[in-house]
Amino acid sequence: MKAWVDETKCQGHTLCAMAAGEFFVLSDEDGHASAPDQHVPPELEAKVRLAAGGCPEQAIVIEA
Numbered sequence: 001m002k003a004w005v006d007e008t009k010c011q012g013h014t015l016c017a018m019a020a021g022e023f024f025v026l027s028d029e030d031g032h033a034s035a036p037d038q039h040v041p042p043e044l045e046a047k048v049r050l051a052a053g054g055c056p057e058q059a060i061v062i063e064a
């Protein structure tokens with residue numbers, strides 16, 4: 001599974017990092033999230049899916 005953040009949609013709510021802080025990294029400057037490694041480890045898949053479902057901007061893209 002792959003996942004990444006659509007930078008044009010992300011508004012920096014930081015909810016994704018609360019749900020899956022092992023995967024999403026927040027910018028120190030604006031709080032916007034990114035996923036440095038798009039490959040989601042199997043043990044983090046559930047958390048990343050939760051984060052995607054909870055993102056208010058639907059900025060997290062998941063590719064199975």
Ligand code: SF4
Nearest residue numbers: 010011013014016055
């Ligand atoms: S929850 Fe969504 S909008 Fe908020 S920082 Fe994460 S990706 Fe961006």
